[in-house]
Amino acid sequence: xxxxxxxxxxxxxxxxxxxxxxxxxxxxxxxxxxxxxxxxxxxxxxxxxxxxxxxxxxxxxxxxxxxxxxxxxxxxxxxxxxxxxxxxxxxxxxxxxxxxxxxxxxxxxxxxxxxxxxxxxxxxxxxxxxxxxxxxxxxxxxxxxxxxxxxxxxxxxxxxxxxxxxxxxxxxxxxxxxxxxxxxxxxxxxxxxxxxxxxxxxxxxxxxxxxxxxxxxxxxxxxxxxxxxxxxxxxxxxxxxxxxxxxxxxxxxxxxxxxxxxxxxxxxxxxxxxxxxxxxxxxxxxxxxxxxxxxxxxxxxxxxxxxxxxxxxxxxxxxxxxxxxxxxxxxxxxxxxxxxxxxxxxxxxxxxxxxxxxxxxxxxxxxxxxxxxxxxxxxxxxxxxxxxxxxxx
Ligand code: GLA
Numbered sequence: 001x002x003x004x005x006x007x008x009x010x011x012x013x014x015x016x017x018x019x020x021x022x023x024x025x026x027x028x029x030x031x032x033x034x035x036x037x038x039x040x041x042x043x044x045x046x047x048x049x050x051x052x053x054x055x056x057x058x059x060x061x062x063x064x065x066x067x068x069x070x071x072x073x074x075x076x077x078x079x080x081x082x083x084x085x086x087x088x089x090x091x092x093x094x095x096x097x098x099x100x101x102x103x104x105x106x107x108x109x110x111x112x113x114x115x116x117x118x119x120x121x122x123x124x125x126x127x128x129x130x131x132x133x134x135x136x137x138x139x140x141x142x143x144x145x146x147x148x149x150x151x152x153x154x155x156x157x158x159x160x161x162x163x164x165x166x167x168x169x170x171x172x173x174x175x176x177x178x179x180x181x182x183x184x185x186x187x188x189x190x191x192x193x194x195x196x197x198x199x200x201x202x203x204x205x206x207x208x209x210x211x212x213x214x215x216x217x218x219x220x221x222x223x224x225x226x227x228x229x230x231x232x233x234x235x236x237x238x239x240x241x242x243x244x245x246x247x248x249x250x251x252x253x254x255x256x257x258x259x260x261x262x263x264x265x266x267x268x269x270x271x272x273x274x275x276x277x278x279x280x281x282x283x284x285x286x287x288x289x290x291x292x293x294x295x296x297x298x299x300x301x302x303x304x305x306x307x308x309x310x311x312x313x314x315x316x317x318x319x320x321x322x323x324x325x326x327x328x329x330x331x332x333x334x335x336x337x338x339x340x341x342x343x344x345x346x347x348x349x350x351x352x353x354x355x356x357x358x359x360x361x362x363x364x365x366x367x368x369x370x371x372x373x374x375x376x377x378x379x380x381x382x383x384x385x386x387x388x389x390x391x392x393x
Contacts, residue, residue: 007122011059011073012392015118018071022392023059023117025145029137029387030055031123031130032181033213033349034340035190036306037284039314041175043234043277044196044250046284049177050205050383051185052123056134059392060117062146070098070139073120083112088169097132100169101140104161108153115146124377127215128339128346132170133178136162137387145389155386156198159183173228185386192288196252203288205383209296209335212350212360214328214368215377218320220345227342230273230314237274240265251277276313280306300336300351304329307338307348316343320372324348327367331359 008026015023030051037047058070066083072094079095086103089095102112119138123131140158144150153161159179166172166179176195184191189202234251241248244262248254251274259278263271283302290298307325311317321339325348328337333356340349352360361378368376 011057011118011120014073015059019116024061025389025391027058027138027141027389028055029134029182030185030384031134032178036287036303038310040277040280041177041195042231044252045281047177047193048190048284048287049181050190051181051386052381053384054123056121056123056138058117058119058138058142060115060142063114063116065114067114069116071118096170097135098139100165101136101162102143103169104165105143108161110149110152112143113147115142117142124215128341130178133182136165137179137182141387141389150389155183183387187385188383190383203291206291206296208354210352210354210357210380212352212357213379214324214348214364216320216324216345217374217376218345223342223344226344233270233273234277237266237270254278272313276309279309296335303336303338303351310339310343318345320345321348323371324368327364328360330367331356331363334360
């Protein structure tokens with residue numbers, strides 16, 4: 001990616017309109033799509049996301065004081081604050097991500113400096129493709145760079161700081177997956193992330209397949225409260241299972257056989273939530289093995305099973321997501337399809353044999369729009385690079 005590609009140049013022109021002079025750097029952080037491993041990250045489990053070729057960018061230059069002035073093109077609004085007086089902003093919601101990240105980076109021990117910049121993104125917002133993580137991570141890299149401390153924290157530490165910002169400052173109880181893959185994603189690779197140790201491993205994205213992402217454009221209004229409810233149900237499952245399995249600290253530690261043996265300790269709903277998480281962790285590892293063996297049919301089958309489990313056991317699908325997945329699977333070249341991200345709306349992802357992308361796309365437009373009376377969006381993306389900062393000359 002060249003620092004002077006067209007999008008960066010356009011954002012630089014915006015910079016020239018709102019500030020005098022030129023920016024010195026651009027920070028870029030991608031959105032993500034998760035191949036498999038859904039609702040496992042906050043259970044200390046495994047995930048397998050890829051970074052997308054859609055991102056949030058900040059063009060910026062440092063200031064000598066501690067003031068941050070950031071203009072967001074798509075929102076046509078400003079985050080304008082002093083690093084010494086951070087307070088939740090009810091009027092400019094996105095500014096809380098910037099402030100939260102600044103707060104978390106200083107909590108992590110980095111003394112920041114001010115900056116002025118323009119932020120712009122093309123990750124679809126509110127669609128389960130992690131536009132928030134991309135905003136957080138691009139802002140984090142810009143703040144670190146403006147402070148003259150681009151290497152003060154590792155990628156993992158940056159991801160953790162951004163998650164902390166979202167959990168505590170913004171008030172959204174997300175796991176680590178989105179920030180992690182946005183920071184550390186690599187071209188041509190999925191990442192197998194162990195969300196307990198935060199170790200990760202590259203898993204080459206298969207040559208013979210592409211990702212097709214279908215955006216249901218359906219509202220996700222209940223997502224936040226339902227997400228928190230699922231987390232609480234997982235915690236309840238762990239607490240009950242600890243009476244017979246004292247060594248476990250998360251559902252990550254429970255096998256399918258153990259869950260079956262002790263299912264009588266759990267309410268039917270909590271049992272089903274646990275069954276999803278335990279099975280999903282096993283499916284992630286099976287997917288990595290199938291990818292290594294070049295068995296794409298098996299990868300697709302595991303993705304299908306993941307969707308069914310999210311729909312029936314975890315209850316985070318929706319009519320729109322089910323209709324999207326049906327439309328994708330109606331094309332023979334579709335190897336597998338599932339909802340991706342938190343669910344309740346947003347996007348589904350299909351693994352498609354090379355050459356069949358167009359057919360899947362056409363089927364989505366035709367079948368999904370007919371079933372739901374909503375015009376969807378469709379994206380394709382290679383597995384792309386993670387976040388980076390580059391100078392602008
Ligand atoms: C959201 C959260 C992630 C993860 C997924 C579900 O994207 O931000 O941390 O929990 O939902 O897998």
